[in-house]
Amino acid sequence: MGIGLVDPILPALAEQLEATKAQVSLLFTSYLVVTAVAMLVTGWVSSRLGAKRTLVLGLALVVVFALAAGSSSTIGQIVGFRAGWGLGNALFIATSLAVIVASSSGGFAGAIVLYETALGVGIAAGPLVGGLLGDLSWRGPFIGVSVLMTVALVATLVLLPPTPRPEHPSSLGAPLAALRHRGLATMGVTGLLYNWGFFTLLAHSPFLMHLDAVRLGLVFFGWGLLVALFSVFVAPRLQRAFGTSRTLLVNFALLALDLAVIGFGVDSPAVVVVAVVVAGAFIGINNTLVTQAVMMVAPVERPVASATYGFVRFLGGGLAPFAAGLLAEAHGDDVAFWVGAGAVLLALVVFATGRRLVDAADARMAQAHEPVDAGTEAVQGMESLQGGGEIAAPQPPEGRLSR
Known part of the structure; x- marks a missing residue:
């Protein structure tokens, strides 16, 4: 829920705290950049503390x-506290899926359904709750997150059984060392560029709609609903019908076109609203298949691949909102979205250079009669992180492509 909870209050924050769009966008930048850097050490921390701790x-x-951010009086204070929030976020996402799988009484498949359903509901409900709370005060969403996470904290302490520490602690330098592999580096840069466009839309579009917090919440509820539906149900069907590479190449092009439409329609709130909601479909497909492609081509253990990819892509997501704010102030809102569209098109080009690796991995999966599932890949990686074992990632067909 925290991904989009603050979206509906961005215009209110700018107005009430007398902040510029670029300053407000730092809420995303500080949060995501800290999350990115922290991804490099979360595996090391988790392998020593254990999943529950x-x-x-x-x-x-x-x-x-989150409570400190809600109690702040300046935009600078909120930005600083969001950085600490990002550190907590990184530690949580590094282990949450593995814990759900280990704790579920409904079996492996039931755990996957539970996780994907919870994720989808959270992505869709976050902006809606944020809008309702933000209508009362801009402090509402921050305090609301603190309350919800307190409930989660108490539930974790009381209901979650102790989890053992892994037998083999993770190496601190493994994520950065993994970038020497061409396949993983290519997908990381693809994720960075894609997230540049994604977070340009997420952080800057609320300023163009001229809606109150509740209506903004409803718009992003529709966006989040499409993200969830297309991520869980549509992406796997498209992949089976057309393959991972072909689906992603077309999807990148459509997302770039969507961002360009916003760029040309910045003066029309109706155009921006429709384009933002529609973008949820493309983002849902990308979120599933890009992450899955990373796991297919990475010639390292999946926990390491996940940390490496998370580090690179969150850097793009963190820097994009601030850059969009600066571009909008200097050259106009349209330029910010055209740059976002250009970044996604560049992601398409970068991804195309590594397409052979993804196609080969698709073929191996088909020959082995093993359906590729993003949730399954992620669970296997997180299980390895929690249990200390190593799961060999699929190797690229030609050694020179992975160097």
């Missing part, structure tokens, strides 16, 4: 820093 630590940090 890591979850508790992450939740506690979110509770404290």
